[in-house]
Amino acid sequence: MAGRNGKSSFYEDSMETFHRAAELIRMDRRVRMELEEPDFEHIFHVTIDTRDRLVPLAENDVQPFRDLPPSGVGAGDALEPLADGAFILHRRALLSADVTMRQGVINIPGKGYFRLERGGPRKFKAYRIQHNQVRGPYKGGVRFHKDVSLDLFKTLAADMTWKTAIAEVPFGGAKGGMKIDPFAYSREEMEHVSLRYVYKLKNLMGPFRDIPAPDVGTNGAIMAYMMRQYTDGERDHHALRGVVTGKDVRIGGSEGRVKATGQGVVHCIEEWARERSTSISGARVIIQGFGNVGAAAAEILAAMGAHVVAVNDAHGTVHRDGGIDVAALIQYVHQDPRNLRRTVAGFPGATPISKEDFWAVDADVCVPAALGEEITGPVAERLRVKLVAEAANGPTTREGDRVLAARGIDVIPDIICNAGGVTVSYYEWLQNQRLEQWTEAEVNARLERAIKRNYAVIRDVARDRPQKTATHDSRGYAVGKPVDVRTAAMIVALRRVEAHYLLEGFSQ
Ligand code: NAD
Numbered sequence: 001m002a003g004r005n006g007k008s009s010f011y012e013d014s015m016e017t018f019h020r021a022a023e024l025i026r027m028d029r030r031v032r033m034e035l036e037e038p039d040f041e042h043i044f045h046v047t048i049d050t051r052d053r054l055v056p057l058a059e060n061d062v063q064p065f066r067d068l069p070p071s072g073v074g075a076g077d078a079l080e081p082l083a084d085g086a087f088i089l090h091r092r093a094l095l096s097a098d099v100t101m102r103q104g105v106i107n108i109p110g111k112g113y114f115r116l117e118r119g120g121p122r123k124f125k126a127y128r129i130q131h132n133q134v135r136g137p138y139k140g141g142v143r144f145h146k147d148v149s150l151d152l153f154k155t156l157a158a159d160m161t162w163k164t165a166i167a168e169v170p171f172g173g174a175k176g177g178m179k180i181d182p183f184a185y186s187r188e189e190m191e192h193v194s195l196r197y198v199y200k201l202k203n204l205m206g207p208f209r210d211i212p213a214p215d216v217g218t219n220g221a222i223m224a225y226m227m228r229q230y231t232d233g234e235r236d237h238h239a240l241r242g243v244v245t246g247k248d249v250r251i252g253g254s255e256g257r258v259k260a261t262g263q264g265v266v267h268c269i270e271e272w273a274r275e276r277s278t279s280i281s282g283a284r285v286i287i288q289g290f291g292n293v294g295a296a297a298a299e300i301l302a303a304m305g306a307h308v309v310a311v312n313d314a315h316g317t318v319h320r321d322g323g324i325d326v327a328a329l330i331q332y333v334h335q336d337p338r339n340l341r342r343t344v345a346g347f348p349g350a351t352p353i354s355k356e357d358f359w360a361v362d363a364d365v366c367v368p369a370a371l372g373e374e375i376t377g378p379v380a381e382r383l384r385v386k387l388v389a390e391a392a393n394g395p396t397t398r399e400g401d402r403v404l405a406a407r408g409i410d411v412i413p414d415i416i417c418n419a420g421g422v423t424v425s426y427y428e429w430l431q432n433q434r435l436e437q438w439t440e441a442e443v444n445a446r447l448e449r450a451i452k453r454n455y456a457v458i459r460d461v462a463r464d465r466p467q468k469t470a471t472h473d474s475r476g477y478a479v480g481k482p483v484d485v486r487t488a489a490m491i492v493a494l495r496r497v498e499a500h501y502l503l504e505g506f507s508q
Contacts, residue, residue, distance in 0.1 A: 010372070013398055014155040018162075021490035024479045031501040035494075038131040038157055043150060044200050046126045046178060048192040050185070054079070054087040054114035057105060068107040071099040079108075083183035083340035089116065126197055128176035130210060131157035134500040136170035137208050139422060141215025142197070142222070143177035144190075145371075152372070153177065156215075156393055159415060160422070162493035166454055167419040169426035174210055176201075182217045183341060194222045198229040205230065207242035207432070213425050214246040214292065216371065220258070223247045242432035245425035254428035256443035257421075262296025262369075263444065264420015265391045266304070267451040268412045269365060272387055275459075281305030284323075284363040286385070288312045289370030290344050293391050293418065295330050297367055302326040306365075312358040313370065316345025319353045319361060359383055368395035375400040383409060390414040405484065413486040415493065416451075416458055423450050454492070462488035 015036070022032050057065070073079060078093030099106060104116045127150060130138040140160035143153075153175050161173025178197060182190055204210060214223060223244045230244070231237035247253035256263070266280070273279055283306045287294050290313050298308050307323030318324065324347075332347050333339060345352070353361075359382040366385040368374055372394035375383075380396070380403035388404060389412045390396065396404065396411065404411055427443055430436075453472045460466055460474035464482045468475055477492050 009151045011154045017490045040130040042128040046124045046196040050119040052089045052119045055117045056085045057113040062113050065105050069100045070109045071106045073097045088186045124178050124180045126178045127153045129153040129157035131173040132161040133172035138174035138210035139171035140174035142212045142218050143215040144182045144217035146181040163415045165493040165496040167423045194225040195229045198226045212244050220248045242429040245428045255440035257424045259296040260424035261293045261421035264451045265297045266300045268417050271455050285365045286310040286363045287367045294369035298326045310361045311344050315343035317358045318344045318347045318350035320350040368392045377403050380404045390417045413489045458489045
């Protein structure tokens with residue numbers, strides 16, 4: 001973050017690889033200047049009306065209310081539970097209620113003591129950073145999370161410019177979202193903030209302008225709200241479905257999109273294993289983050305015979321040396337409505353361990369699939385793996401990178417490792433433009449070819465072995481000496497982006 005401990009910002013840190021690669025390819029100075037900062041930084045506010053909620057009293061505050069008679073508040077769905085322990089109080093809860101309240105506190109048998117907190121207007125800071133569009137419409141996810149900042153979104157937007165170039169999809173780079181804890185709001189409130197976000201952005205987005213997708217804290221349901229808000233009232237609304245990707249298959253989404261990022265991660269690991277004459281079958285894997293990306297990667301790896309031996313998320317860590325039953329863990333985290341925080345914590349089929357111990361679990365592959373800056377220097381020192389496959393965006397700090405290199409631990413950098421998501425987003429967008437629906441097998445076959453082709457180009461640049469084979473052509477990318485894989489990936493991205501400026505020139 002700008003000025004964190006007086007040190008450089010995330011953005012400056014993340015641009016270090018950009019500058020290194022730009023030097024190596026002797027990038028045109030003006031192009032470099034164009035790419036150093038985003039095209040546009042949109043910062044705005046979104047307001048919604050929130051509902052009244054019942055917030056649990058802290059243990060220390062309960063004593064004066066112990067004598068409060070129990071209240072019978074509505075039934076079933078009239079009290080909507082939130083992941084932070086509060087309940088949304090729908091008015092229908094009071095229709096047949098028998099309530100005793102003192103100083104705003106009520107006692108609900110079986111649930112505890114709650115203070116009634118009035119709803120009302122709330123304001124959230126929102127962002128959309130459009131980094132570069134020279135290769136096509138801006139493209140990038142929407143993150144709803146309590147710890148977001150301009151600096152973070154600038155970093156993630158620039159990453160999308162590099163990633164779309166590496167994936168060879170005709171898009172630019174963008175990212176955005178909102179400073180909000182989605183676990184503290186109801187489904188209806190999340191719908192309202194999503195609609196309002198698009199209401200404010202409407203003139204800045206579009207299938208040929210800027211195309212959001214899911215990221216941390218957002219999903220297909222949020223994409224559906226966004227599409228509705230954008231297309232509502234438009235005469236040609238069917239032609240505008242490509243305004244967001246990551247939609248449900250039944251409303252214009254693509255088969256294979258939900259798992260695409262995890263699938264791309266696995267294709268990269270597969271290639272890495274093949275080059276070392278080993279195999280995913282029997283490999284031991286630790287995974288951080290069990291959301292969209294982490295759970296999909298785990299499921300695919302397990303189906304290929306890997307053993308997922310430990311999983312860490314925002315609320316806990318589980319470990320089973322013989323391998324966790326991934327299908328059961330997915331059921332526990334994502335299909336059990338009682339698991340409101342969607343966490344692995346409490347999973348009965350494994351043993352809880354600390355986050356510290358998680359990093360030191362003996363394994364072959366570590367898949368960080370949560371947030372950024374998790375693999376710091378000290379964490380990299382603890383790791384006992386051969387490969388870090390970066391499913392998350394920016395999971396390794398600069399110091400972490402140095403330690404991994406010194407310890408001989410391989411890295412598959414995020415801009416190729418998690419590019420499966422944006423690749424299938426492009427297929428979704430294409431299907432939307434053509435009003436087509438491809439089969440899952442068709443999507444997956446294209447994805448596999450695309451990821452493996454670009455993985456091979458990056459590998460050749462890293463080894464300084466440019467070549468043309470039946471499946472890929474890495475000539476025209478290498479810099480005349482071997483480089484680390486992260487720099488190689490950036491070189492490929494920059495050469496592809498720079499070509500547009502060099503061939504098309506600049507309007508003045
Ligand atoms: P998600 O919201 O579905 O899941 C996030 C997971 O990370 C959850 O399991 C959460 O508990 C965990 N987590 C959050 N904070 C944590 C912490 N401090 N420590 C440990 N775990 C923590 O998000 P997602 O869509 O799966 O995205 C995960 C990562 O992959 C992000 O970095 C995202 O930018 C990247 N990514 C996602 C996509 C996509 O298609 N969804 C594409 C490319 C990259």
